[in-house]
Amino acid sequence: MARCDNCKGLLLISRTSFAGGTFCGAGCVEKFKIALTERVVPAAALADEITKIHMAACPVCKGPGPLDVYEANKATGMLVAYQVKTLKRLSCAKCGRSLKLQAAAHCFFLGWWGLHAAVHTLVYLPKNLIGAVAAKPAPEPSQQLTRLVKIRLAEASAQALQAAASES
Numbered sequence: 001m002a003r004c005d006n007c008k009g010l011l012l013i014s015r016t017s018f019a020g021g022t023f024c025g026a027g028c029v030e031k032f033k034i035a036l037t038e039r040v041v042p043a044a045a046l047a048d049e050i051t052k053i054h055m056a057a058c059p060v061c062k063g064p065g066p067l068d069v070y071e072a073n074k075a076t077g078m079l080v081a082y083q084v085k086t087l088k089r090l091s092c093a094k095c096g097r098s099l100k101l102q103a104a105a106h107c108f109f110l111g112w113w114g115l116h117a118a119v120h121t122l123v124y125l126p127k128n129l130i131g132a133v134a135a136k137p138a139p140e141p142s143q144q145l146t147r148l149v150k151i152r153l154a155e156a157s158a159q160a161l162q163a164a165a166s167e168s
């Protein structure tokens with residue numbers, strides 16, 4: 001029986017593959033990618049890359065950074081069914097704020113059509129609005145940004161990293 005390359009759990013249901021390994025789900029692939037980057041990329045190079053992405057121009061509006069990972073939650077009611085989505089986006093604070101405001105508007109108009117959706121909307125609507133007000137340029141790279149950079153580095157050089165990891 002195959003096992004997850006991150007948590008060593010048995011792979012019974014879904015499996016995700018990355019760089020020749022198999023994993024039980026997206027969470028384990030993420031942890032594996034982060035660990036791989038930490039193990040293989042020198043700390044100074046990693047810090048450089050994090051600073052570079054933190055201070056880069058916003059990929060959404062092309063305006064100046066600093067950038068951060070902004071999250072918003074969307075609840076959609078469809079009478080009997082409902083859908084809840086977490087959106088994550090790397091952007092400047094201004095675009096992060098508009099992402100949260102869009103999600104709040106979505107909840108406001110579409111989040112009430114069903115009991116489950118309404119319950120989520122009661123949580124997400126204020127959370128998105130408060131988050132939008134609180135969205136400020138991040139003076140330091142956040143933990144979320146650091147994670148994203150590590151995951152991207154692992155993805156960008158999956159094969160090279162894996163070869164280096166198997167030698168060490």
Ligand SMILES: [Zn+2]
Binds near residue numbers: 005024
């Ligand atoms: Zn796992």
Ligand SMILES: [Zn+2]
Binds near residue numbers: 060061062094096
């Ligand atoms: Zn922007």
